Amino acid sequence: MHRGERDAAIRMLMSRSAGTFVKSSKSCVFDPVSRQAAEDLVDAIRERLFRIARKPVSQRQVEDILGITSRERIRWGKDGRLPRSGASRIRKGATEISLWTYPCDAIERLAASPAEIRQWREKDEATTSIGFSSIFV
Known part of the structure; x- marks a missing residue:
């Protein structure tokens, strides 16, 4: 990584x-x-x-390693499926940006198990299609 x-x-x-x-x-x-x-x-x-x-993995690295989109990374991080290890702070002048970091061992485990990511996507797709169908009923 x-x-x-x-x-x-x-x-x-x-x-x-x-x-x-x-x-x-x-x-x-x-x-x-x-x-x-x-x-x-x-x-x-x-x-x-x-x-x-042992260093945490950046957002971009997670997306590249797992082959996921930033939307998926954000959604799965918020709902707890994708564990976070903390945050990295970047300062540019007076502006400070905080970016989530992820534990390398968890990312390695997920990279070795692409079926888990497929299941997450299927679950999200089923949830999304249920939400859309109820809007149009």
Whole structure:
């Protein structure tokens, strides 16, 4: 979900390590006597990747990952089907915008289960068509 940030973090940590960063193969080479430096790099990468993996997912990412519209995301968030993890605040001059964020583990679970999203859509369609038919009766 955060692959761009993941890749940048790995490149940065490798380039700052005691090893030789080989950009073409995206690897880091250490001298045999630098075993501890290599292990330190592995620990640093593991810790950074764990932090990145736990980050909340933005609205746009949720829509892209799940293949849903912004209307669906908003509706499902309001009725509790799509859990929210909090809000991210963006400030531009004197204006502050608050955007919902979503827990990555819940989004991963939904992405692995597209049938659940299909069921939500079917439920919404049935509810909407009932609402329209009662208007015209």
